[in-house]
Amino acid sequence: MCGIVGLFLKERDLQPQLGNMLGQMLQVMxxxxxxxxxxxxxxxxxxxxxKLTVRGSNLASLSRDISEALGVSVGLTxxxxxxxxxxxxxxxxxxxEWLSTHRPDLAVIGAGHRIELYKEVGLPADVIKxxxxxxxxxxxxxxxxxxxxxxxxxxxxxxxFSTGADQCLVHNGSLSNHRSVRRNLERExxxxxxxxxxxxxxxxxxxxxxxxxxxxxxxxxSLDTLDGFYTFVVGTENGxxxxxxxxxxxxxxxxxxxxxxxxxxxxxxxxxxPGIEKARIFEPEPAKVxxxxxx
Amino acid sequence: MPVVDLAVSRVRELNKALHQxxxxxxxxxxxxxxxxxxxxIAVGIDAPIEVMIEGHxxxxxxxxxxxxxxxxxxxxxxxxxxxMMSGVVRLAGDASQAAGATGRGGLLIIEGNASxxxxxxxxxxxxxxxxxxxxxxxxxxxTGNLVVLGDAGEALGDSIYEARLFVRGEVKSLGADCEEKxxxxxxxxxxxxxxxxxxxxxxxDSFRLFGSARRLYHFHVDNAY
Numbered sequence: 001m002c003g004i005v006g007l008f009l010k011e012r013d014l015q016p017q018l019g020n021m022l023g024q025m026l027q028v029m030x031x032x033x034x035x036x037x038x039x040x041x042x043x044x045x046x047x048x049x050x051k052l053t054v055r056g057s058n059l060a061s062l063s064r065d066i067s068e069a070l071g072v073s074v075g076l077t078x079x080x081x082x083x084x085x086x087x088x089x090x091x092x093x094x095x096x097e098w099l100s101t102h103r104p105d106l107a108v109i110g111a112g113h114r115i116e117l118y119k120e121v122g123l124p125a126d127v128i129k130x131x132x133x134x135x136x137x138x139x140x141x142x143x144x145x146x147x148x149x150x151x152x153x154x155x156x157x158x159x160x161f162s163t164g165a166d167q168c169l170v171h172n173g174s175l176s177n178h179r180s181v182r183r184n185l186e187r188e189x190x191x192x193x194x195x196x197x198x199x200x201x202x203x204x205x206x207x208x209x210x211x212x213x214x215x216x217x218x219x220x221x222s223l224d225t226l227d228g229f230y231t232f233v234v235g236t237e238n239g240x241x242x243x244x245x246x247x248x249x250x251x252x253x254x255x256x257x258x259x260x261x262x263x264x265x266x267x268x269x270x271x272x273x274p275g276i277e278k279a280r281i282f283e284p285e286p287a288k289v290x291x292x293x294x295x
Numbered sequence: 296m297p298v299v300d301l302a303v304s305r306v307r308e309l310n311k312a313l314h315q316x317x318x319x320x321x322x323x324x325x326x327x328x329x330x331x332x333x334x335x336i337a338v339g340i341d342a343p344i345e346v347m348i349e350g351h352x353x354x355x356x357x358x359x360x361x362x363x364x365x366x367x368x369x370x371x372x373x374x375x376x377x378x379m380m381s382g383v384v385r386l387a388g389d390a391s392q393a394a395g396a397t398g399r400g401g402l403l404i405i406e407g408n409a410s411x412x413x414x415x416x417x418x419x420x421x422x423x424x425x426x427x428x429x430x431x432x433x434x435x436x437x438t439g440n441l442v443v444l445g446d447a448g449e450a451l452g453d454s455i456y457e458a459r460l461f462v463r464g465e466v467k468s469l470g471a472d473c474e475e476k477x478x479x480x481x482x483x484x485x486x487x488x489x490x491x492x493x494x495x496x497x498x499x500d501s502f503r504l505f506g507s508a509r510r511l512y513h514f515h516v517d518n519a520y
Contacts, residue, residue, distance in 0.1 A: 267332035283410050
């Protein structure tokens with residue numbers, strides 16, 4: 001099972017509503033994934049400021065601790081078990097180093113100029129509330145409700161997975177060759193935080209893009225390499241992309257209006273959106289990459 | 296003329312009310328509003344009634360239908376009219392995967408397109424799709440007729456037993472043991488009847504017929520692993 005939602009806004013005036021719309025869509029997908037939920041929101045960013053989403057406890061003092069140690073101003077937004085740190089681009093390496101040395105208890109789960117990533121175990125409604133998703137603004141976002149099949153029900157095993165700057169991936173399905181793909185990627189220098197099959201898919205896309213592929217090309221390459229069932233939704237700094245396996249094992253439906261593009265594992269998740277009655281509703285074809293980006 | 300608003304009532308309540316109808320009921324015209332993509336709407340009806348569903352439906356809508364005429368004004372999710380026994384189901388929009396799966400009788404009319412595995416394991420149902428159908432359609436089809444005015448995706452009729460597949464447009468590829476067959480007078484009459492019932496005014500001669508090559512009926516050592 002598992003449920004996926006994605007929302008890409010075409011009009012600026014909807015941006016304050018992004019979290020609210022995405023949250024409603026995500027909650028409808030509870031039946032498909034009641035054990036954990038997560039989402040990535042692409043909000044206002046600054047080209048010269050980097051953001052890290054960290055997960056753990058005792059987060060409130062992070063901003064002060066890092067600022068004092070590195071002598072730079074570090075912003076902090078605290079949301080339940082997660083915090084988003086924001087700091088000038090040039091100190092990114094130092095902040096990461098400080099975190100791994102002084103706060104090895106924390107997990108860095110998202111990194112980039114715009115991405116913020118939150119995930120927890122529990123009913124989607126509770127996860128949405130704990131992080132106050134309805135209060136978040138942004139240009140696009142993806143969300144996932146999980147019914148675990150390949151690895152344990154843990155916060156680390158919840159989606160989305162982010163393995164590259166401003167990239168994230170959510171997955172409905174299961175991969176059968178993730179162990180061998182993981183070994184190949186580890187030889188290429190990638191590291192993985194969990195035993196999860198989806199993290200391998202995210203890592204594969206990141207690796208291909210690192211070697212010069214466009215997002216579309218990286219996803220096309222996954223058709224040849226990844227074996228199993230999947231519908232992927234991939235978030236990037238400027239938009240999102242959708243890919244279904246060649247036999248379209250897992251359901252997917254999309255809606256497009258003048259104001260937004262939306263993805264849902266089931267139409268029910270799209271039915272909550274404004275103007276859905278007049279949207280162009282269609283089912284993405286198997287083995288075909290669909291992408292929307294702000295240029 | 297009962298009207299059921301699914302923004303207020305639950306699908307279970309609707310289906311329970313439909314299941315309790317005696318076959319000679321006077322409540323023969325039902326309207327269902329605000330389906331909002333919910334699953335299993337109007338499944339298991341066993342009465343000659345008419346049901347109008349206004350909007351998009353989720354999975355398994357009109358499944359196991361017997362004798363009812365069900366019309367859906369929007370799109371449908373996976374498994375539309377699956378295992379239908381008799382009656383007519385008409386969809387104004389597009390159908391998702393496995394429309395008409397395992398259907399044993401009746402007529403399913405899809406005004407738009409149907410995606411993958413349309414008519415999978417069909418066992419006597421007649422399906423008319425005015426648009427195109429997706430890959431692996433009529434997989435393991437046993438009996439019945441699938442009529443497609445548009446194109447058919449990859450592997451049409453894979454592992455087909457018996458069923459007639461009429462396609463007017465392009466066929467991307469045929470599945471294992473599916474082959475083109477001559478369109479004889481008997482098949483042309485069956486096709487013309489279905490086109491007439493579906494309200495389609497195109498000549499039967501504009502279709503090609505596909506069916507079973509019957510090479511998988513018996514064990515053949517070359518097919519063994």
